Amino acid sequence: MKLWQDVPVRKFIIMGVQASGKGTQAKVLCADFDLVHMSVGDIFRWNIQHHTKLGAHVKRIVASGRLVDDDVVASVIRERLAEHDWNYGFVIDGFPRNAAQAEFFLESYDIDGVINLELPDREVERRVLSRRLCSGCGLDYNLIAHRPEVEGVCDVCASSLVVRPDDNPEALASRLRDYHDKTAPVIAIFQRKEFVASIDATRSKEQIQADIRERFELRPRA
Numbered sequence: 210m211k212l213w214q215d216v217p218v219r220k221f222i223i224m225g226v227q228a229s230g231k232g233t234q235a236k237v238l239c240a241d242f243d244l245v246h247m248s249v250g251d252i253f254r255w256n257i258q259h260h261t262k263l264g265a266h267v268k269r270i271v272a273s274g275r276l277v278d279d280d281v282v283a284s285v286i287r288e289r290l291a292e293h294d295w296n297y298g299f300v301i302d303g304f305p306r307n308a309a310q311a312e313f314f315l316e317s318y319d320i321d322g323v324i325n326l327e328l329p330d331r332e333v334e335r336r337v338l339s340r341r342l343c344s345g346c347g348l349d350y351n352l353i354a355h356r357p358e359v360e361g362v363c364d365v366c367a368s369s370l371v372v373r374p375d376d377n378p379e380a381l382a383s384r385l386r387d388y389h390d391k392t393a394p395v396i397a398i399f400q401r402k403e404f405v406a407s408i409d410a411t412r413s414k415e416q417i418q419a420d421i422r423e424r425f426e427l428r429p430r431a
C-alpha cells in the first residue's frame with residue numbers, strides 16, 4: 210500500500226506579466242501532476258458569476274478602474290489553501306502581490322519553487338496590441354497567433370473585430386510599469402531563498418513547459 214506520505218507534495222508559485230502564457234503553463238502543469246491551480250483571477254471570476262459578497266466587492270472595485278486590495282487577495286488565497294484539497298500540491302497564480310505578502314507566505318508555507326516567466330516589454334506590447342475581440346460573440350483573436358480568415362471579421366459569427374479599450378500603448382505601458390514595480394521586490398525576496406526559476410517565455414508553449422519540468426526535476430508519477 211502506498212501511503213500519502215510517499216507522494217511528493219509540490220508547491221509552486223507562478224509569476225509572469227500578462228501575455229506571458231502564465232495561465233496556460235499553470236493549467237498544463239496542474240493537469241499532469243494533479244496539482245490544484247489556485248488562480249486569484251479565476252476565483253474572482255467565479256465569485257462574480259455566482260453573485261457572492263466577494264464577487265460584488267470585486268466587481269465594484271474593477272468598475273471604478275482600481276485594483277483589488279492586496280489584503281483581499283491575500284485572504285482569498287489563505288482561504289483557498291485552508292480548503293486542503295491539494296493532496297499533491299498546488300500552483301498559486303496571482304499572489305503574492307507585494308513584499309509583505311511574500312514574507313508572510315514564506316513564514317507559513319514551504320514552497321518548492323517560483324516559476325518566473327520572463328517576457329521582454331516589447332514582446333508583451335507586440336502580443337497585447339495584436340489582440341482583437343469579436344464584438345458579437347466575444348471570441349478572442351490575435352493578429353500574430355490566431356488571425357481571422359477575413360481581416361477584421363469573426364470566423365464564427367461574422368461580426369466585426371474590435372480592440373479592447375485598455376489595450377492601447379499608454380494603458381499597457383502603465384500596466385507594465387506597475388507590474389515591474391510591484392513584482393521586483395517579491396522576486397528579490399524569493400531569490401534570496403534561491404528557488405526562483407526564470408524561464409524564457411518567448412518560446413513555444415511546449416518548450417516553456419519542458420523547461421519548467423527540467424528546472425524542478427518534475428517527472429509524471431508512474
Ligand SMILES: [Zn+2]
Nearest residue numbers: 343346363366
Ligand atoms: Zn464572433
